[in-house]
Amino acid sequence: MSNPVHSPDAASWSFAEDYIAPSPDVAEARDEATVNTITPISTGVAATLKMLTRAIDAKAVVEVGTLMGASGLTFLEGMGPDGILTSIDVEADNQIPARALFARGGFTSSRFRLISGSPIEIMPKLRDGAYDIVFINGDKLEYVEYVAGALRLLRHGGLLVVNDVLWHNHVADPDDESDEAIIIREALEAITGSESYTQAMLPVGNGMLVAVKD
Numbered sequence: 677m678s679n680p681v682h683s684p685d686a687a688s689w690s691f692a693e694d695y696i697a698p699s700p701d702v703a704e705a706r707d708e709a710t711v712n713t714i715t716p717i718s719t720g721v722a723a724t725l726k727m728l729t730r731a732i733d734a735k736a737v738v739e740v741g742t743l744m745g746a747s748g749l750t751f752l753e754g755m756g757p758d759g760i761l762t763s764i765d766v767e768a769d770n771q772i773p774a775r776a777l778f779a780r781g782g783f784t785s786s787r788f789r790l791i792s793g794s795p796i797e798i799m800p801k802l803r804d805g806a807y808d809i810v811f812i813n814g815d816k817l818e819y820v821e822y823v824a825g826a827l828r829l830l831r832h833g834g835l836l837v838v839n840d841v842l843w844h845n846h847v848a849d850p851d852d853e854s855d856e857a858i859i860i861r862e863a864l865e866a867i868t869g870s871e872s873y874t875q876a877m878l879p880v881g882n883g884m885l886v887a888v889k890d
């Protein structure tokens with residue numbers, strides 16, 4: 677039986693999402709992505725990512741899904757001056773505006789690696805146990821493989837952050853058998869069924885699963 681919950685109305689959701697404004701550069705990256713009809717991270721997700729990055733004093737972050745750089749810039753802003761972002765996207769063209777955005781934000785190229793190619797092929801080439809955060813925000817149909825790759829990449833105490841886990845209400849609807857819903861559920865089960873993590877699901881943006889590697 678599910679727990680009784682107090683459901684906030686749409687105004688409360690919007691209030692929470694917009695409560696902490698992203699930096700002007702992150703806002704611009706979001707706007708550019710939206711104009712191009714691709715979905716960037718939400719403002720609430722940006723605030724959450726920056727807070728988590730600061731909370732664990734992250735110095736090495738991997739993200740899957742660069743797009744225009746909104747989440748990447750959020751990590752760079754959240755990390756200290758020695759923090760390094762590794763961002764993977766299958767679309768090399770997506771990373772061009774991200775590179776320009778990071779440079780405009782004052783981040784030298786030594787602070788970030790933009791890798792274009794299949795995340796499934798690239799993640800195994802990164803160093804085991806070397807990362808403080810792995811942020812998954814790429815192709816939903818590959819979430820199971822990304823989650824498997826993340827477990828290897830994270831150090832103990834590192835955070836796995838999986839975005840869009842509620843995916844437009846598809847995942848919570850037991851009658852929804854779309855490919856995205858099925859695969860996101862599988863990815864979630866791999867995390868919750870693993871003894872390697874302690875996790876929580878946050879209803880921010882389109883849903884975020886945050887898990888600390890024990």
Ligand SMILES: C[S@@+](CC[C@H](N)C(=O)[O-])C[C@H]1O[C@@H](n2cnc3c(N)ncnc32)[C@H](O)[C@@H]1O
Pocket residue numbers: 709714715716717740741742743744745746747748765766767770813814815816
């Ligand atoms: C949601 S966007 C990433 C958003 C980004 N992290 C941000 O902060 O704005 C997803 C990224 O995954 C890549 N991708 C690859 N295959 C995809 C697919 N089938 N559907 C959506 N995105 C896909 C896209 O190139 C895109 O940059």
